[in-house]
Structures are given as C-alpha cells and as structure tokens.
Amino acid sequence: KNEVEQSPQNLTAQEGEFITINCSYSVGISALHWLQQHPGGGIVSLFMLSSGKKKHGRLIATINIQEKHSSLHITASHPRDSAVYICAPLAGGTYKYIFGTGTRLKVLA
C-alpha cells in the first residue's frame, strides 16, 4: 500500500463544477503541500498546511491530522485549472516529501 493515496486518479469536469481531490496518508507528518503541475511540467506550490483550512481565490485546502486526510477543492472550475494536482505530505522529523501519484484534472469548456 502506498504511503500516500490520492483519489480520484483522473477527473474530467465541466466548466463551473465544484471539484474535490482527496489525499490520505499513513505516516506521521509535520505539514502537507498541495502542488499543481501543468502539462509543460512546471510545478506551482498551491498550499502548505499543517492544520485546519486555507483559502486562496477559488482554491480551498483542508487537513485533518487525526484522520490523516486532506482535501483540495476548486470552486467554479475553469479550463485553465486543467493540470495534475499532487499531494505531498512532509514526513515528520525530516524535510522529505512523500509524493502522491497525482490527480489528473481536465476541465472542459
């Protein structure tokens, strides 16, 4: 079993839909990072959180440390949101990320 599981692995949505991507992990962590990788490959850091909830524009990230679960929500999705979204917990006591395999999102106009 992978230490980080993301679901769904692939997601196609219509423009305007509300999107949720889930991440579950099995190790103790100090923080969790949500990353966005566009088709060209470049990685953008969306959120780093260790508790509660963070919001930036149309993006919301939540984490429940006790349940070892985090979610990334996109409201009013847009085709430009099409990318791979990667959950990356930071293993407790280290500076090493454990990367999920990513969720490939495609938003259709």
Next chain:
Amino acid sequence: GAVVSQHPSRVICKSGTSVKIECRSLDFQATTMFWYRQFPKKSLMLMATSNEGSKATYEQGVEKDKFLINHASLTLSTLTVTSAHPEDSSFYICSARHNTDTQYFGPGTRLTVL
C-alpha cells in the same frame, strides 16, 4: 511567494556529454536544496539533498558520481549529469527550503539525451 528558477528549461545533448542544470533561489537564502527526477506520468523521486557548503546526501540507488551536486552558495545549487546516456532523459526539478517546513519548487528542466 518565494521564487526558485532553473536553467536551462530544456536541454538536448549527445550521449557521453555532461550537462549542468542550475537551481537558484531568487529572493531568499536556501540552506537546503533538493533535486528530484520525474519520469513521464510518475511521481517526483527525490535524488539528493544539497546543503550549502557541504556534500550532498544521495538517496539510495542514485549514483553520486553520475549526478554531481554542488551547493556553493545560499542561492545556487547545480546538478551535473555526467557522461549522459539516453536513460538519463527525464524531467529534473529542484526545490529550495525557505524555513522549517516551506519548500519552493523550480519550474523544472527537461533533459533529452540523444
């Protein structure tokens, strides 16, 4: 947010040559930088951790003589792929640690070895 740059963004080279990739933190000092490799449709794989002024720590299975890492200053780390081979073709990404838990990722370098 903090910015990390990589240069070049794309490089094509012949087998047997060496290629140097630079990773720079543009607006902060990074005591630690990380180098990752990503195969198509796969997760990032940590190759090595680079601390300023000291030798890099390589992950298991990564050849340190093939992937030379130098972290000469608080804003620059370099990865040199020596005697490149087609199997080294990949997407290489660096990240720089800003404070305790925050890491910022570079845009990546796509290496193609012919």
